Amino acid sequence: MHLMISNSSGQPIYEQICRQIKQLIQSGALTPGEALPSIRLLAKDLRISVITTKRAYEELEREGYLYTVAGKGSFVAARNPELMREEQLRAIEAHMEEIARLAAGCGLTNEDLVEMFTVLHLTAEEE
Secondary structure, eight states: OOOOOOTTSSSOHHHHHHHHHHHHHHHTSSOTTOBOOOHHHHHHHHTOOHHHHHHHHHHHHHTTSEEEETTTEEEEOOOOHHHHHHHHHHHHHHHHHHHHHHHHHTTOOHHHHHHHHHHHHHHHHHO
């Protein structure tokens, strides 16, 4: 598992860890039952505090992405694919609401937004 931490990001480090692990789980790169690195090992690899890593794992466990077995470690939790899809849809909707707000502020039409998305989507597919 390879995570990238940005010290220049405005996002707290534990949130960066949570976001990246969630993405790995949602994409299927991490599968249910798969062991995650220990809190200490991940902290050492990322050169961050054990407390920060522990906070990320606790948050992921609270949200149902991980479970912990005492003396064994943390593992990817089995998740209902429909619930995962719902979570992703809610995140997309939140981003779209922000896009709609910004677009209204600078006078963009729905057609402008669709065109922008199409260009961005095609560019992403080419990469």
